[in-house]
Amino acid sequence: MTTSTTAADRIGIDLGGTKIDAIVLADDGGVRFEKRVATPKTYAAILTAIADLVSEAGAHASADASVGIGAPGSLSPRTGLWRNANILDCNGKPIPQDIERLLGRPVRLENDANCFALAEALDGAGAGHGVVACFTIGTALGGGLVIDGALRHGPNNEAAEFGHTPMPWPNDSEWPLFPCFCGKAGCVEQYVSGTGLARDYAKVTGMALKGPEIVERARAGEAQAQAAIDRLADRLARLTAAIVNVVDPDIFVIGGGLSGLPELVEELGPRAGRYAFSGAAQVKVARARHGEKSGVRGAARLW
Numbered sequence: 190m191t192t193s194t195t196a197a198d199r200i201g202i203d204l205g206g207t208k209i210d211a212i213v214l215a216d217d218g219g220v221r222f223e224k225r226v227a228t229p230k231t232y233a234a235i236l237t238a239i240a241d242l243v244s245e246a247g248a249h250a251s252a253d254a255s256v257g258i259g260a261p262g263s264l265s266p267r268t269g270l271w272r273n274a275n276i277l278d279c280n281g282k283p284i285p286q287d288i289e290r291l292l293g294r295p296v297r298l299e300n301d302a303n304c305f306a307l308a309e310a311l312d313g314a315g316a317g318h319g320v321v322a323c324f325t326i327g328t329a330l331g332g333g334l335v336i337d338g339a340l341r342h343g344p345n346n347e348a349a350e351f352g353h354t355p356m357p358w359p360n361d362s363e364w365p366l367f368p369c370f371c372g373k374a375g376c377v378e379q380y381v382s383g384t385g386l387a388r389d390y391a392k393v394t395g396m397a398l399k400g401p402e403i404v405e406r407a408r409a410g411e412a413q414a415q416a417a418i419d420r421l422a423d424r425l426a427r428l429t430a431a432i433v434n435v436v437d438p439d440i441f442v443i444g445g446g447l448s449g450l451p452e453l454v455e456e457l458g459p460r461a462g463r464y465a466f467s468g469a470a471q472v473k474v475a476r477a478r479h480g481e482k483s484g485v486r487g488a489a490r491l492w
C-alpha cells in the first residue's frame with residue numbers, strides 16, 4: 190500500500206556479491222518496504238535487477254523519494270568509473286550514469302562499507318558520537334569513517350580503506366607478509382577477515398576450512414581454532430590501535446559476518462587500548478545495531 194507522507198521517503202539498494210537488498214525508509218526511520226533478490230551474473234542484468242527493485246520500492250514510497258545505492262568498490266574521482274569491486278563485471282563501468290539513464294532519476298552511489306558506517310553513525314550503534322570508525326569483518330574487511338554525521342572521503346576517495354593499510358607491528362610469526370590483491374604485501378585485510386582467518390588456520394593445521402567452520406570448531410572447544418581466533422582478535426586490536434593513534438575515534442562499530450564473536454567486539458577495546466601509544470587508551474567499541482541491514486539503510490541515507 191502506498192502511504193502519503195510529508196517528507197520524502199528514501200529508497201536504498203545494497204548490491205552484494207550474492208544478493209541485492211532494497212528498502213524504503215520513511216523520514217522517521219520506519220521501514221515501508223523490504224525485498225531481497227539474488228545478484229545476477231552480468232553487468233547488464235545487475236542494472237536491470239536494480240531498476241526493477243527501485244520501481245517496486247517506488248510503489249511504496251513518496252513520489253519524490255530519493256535513491257541511494259551501496260556497492261563494493263568505489264568511484265574513481267579521476268576517471269568517473271567504478272573500481273576495486275569484487276563483482277568484477279562492475280569494474281570500469283560508469284555505474285551511476287548507467288543507472289540514472291535506466292531509471293530516469295538521479296541516484297547516489299557509495300561504497301558498501303561506507304553505507305554501513307553512515308547507517309551506524311546516524312541512527313545505529315555510533316549515534317551521538319562525533320567520530321565513528323567502522324569495520325565490516327566478513328569474507329573481506331571493509332572500513333568507513335564518519336565525522337559529525339558525514340562520511341569522510343578525501344580528495345582521492347580513499348579515506349578509511351583500513352583493510353589496505355599495512356598490518357601494524359607484525360610479529361616474528363607473521364613474516365613474510367602475505368601478498369594482497371591490491372599489489373602490496375601485508376595489508377590488514379589479508380589477516381583480519383574470514384579469508385585471513387581461514388588461511389591462518391590452514392597454515393597451522395594444514396586443514397582448509399572456511400571462516401564460519403573455524404568459528405564453530407572454536408565454540409566447540411577446539412584449541413587450534415580458538416588460537417586462530419585469538420590471533421585474528423590480536424591483529425584487529427593492532428589495526429584499531431593504529432587508527433586510535435591517528436584520529437582517536439569516539440567509537441568503533443563492528444559489523445559483518447564475524448561480528449558475533451566477543452573476541453572482536455567486547456574484548457577489542459581493552460586489547461586495542463594496550464597497543465595504543467599510551468598503552469592504556471580507553472577504546473569504545475560496539476556491535477552494529479542494524480545487523481545485516483546496515484548497508485541498505487545507509488544507502489537510503491545517502492540523501
Ligand SMILES: [Zn+2]
Pocket residue numbers: 352353369370371372373376
Ligand atoms: Zn591491499
